Amino acid sequence: MVKINGETVQFINCNILRDHRIIKEDLWVRNGKIINPENVFFDEKIQSDNKVDCHGCLIAPGFIDVQINGGFGVDFSHNTDTVEKGLQKVAKGILSHGVTSFCPTLVTSFPETYRKVIPKIKKATGGTHGANVIGIHLEGPFINPEKRGAHNPDAIHSLEKGMAAVRDVYGSLDDVKIVTLAPEIPGAMNVIPALIKQDITVSLGHSTADLQIGEDAARHGASLITHLFNAMLP
DSSP states (O other): OOOOTTOEEEEESOEEEETTEEEEOOEEEETTEEOOHHIIIIIIOOOOSEEEEOTTOBOOOOEEEEEEOEETTEETTTOGGGHHHHHHHHHHHGGGGTEEEEEEEEESOOHHHHHHHGGGOOOBOOBTTBOEEOOEEEEOSSSOGGGOTTSOGGGOOOOTTTHHHHHHHHOOOTTEEEEEEOTTSTTHHHHHHHHHTTTOEEEEOSOOOOHHHHHHHHHTTOOEESSTTSSSOO
């Protein structure tokens, strides 16, 4: 990763997206921001401080993956004794696939798993060592058993006790960024705004909700859908 620090960096032999087309053109950057090379040539009359040969690669914004359950032999929901090491491995590995920020995701699990794993996953700034960790995604266990998919049916939990159930199951909500739940289960509509007040995004998934219920959940503040068209009604 190039350190800018006031330097003018010129990326050469690269492809960039401009006006809805991919073109071969140099990209100029200063202090982390793209600058107009015409200003450099005609106004500042300087050369770049540093040139980076991209060897024909495409320069584009990094991908943000909000649901990564693991990878590279790591499963965040099951490798509970080596969470920190596994997190580092995944964060490093996904850089080569263009992912620069992600949410480590836990599938439906028992409370003891959440209480063990959640405190070990912290938000972290990325770099050459690995992608940004922007927060935890908790996919379950407040889902509909009819659309559980590969989730453990024995670990599915109700929301009849509202936020008390959320605290009982998850323990800490520190560094939690997203919670996936089924909006049709009893108590869900009250929990959605309560989670949002804690700066947690609510995503709908593993659900038999119809359009009306989905729209109601959106009015309550839900703003995402987890793996659209999978584990839900057509």
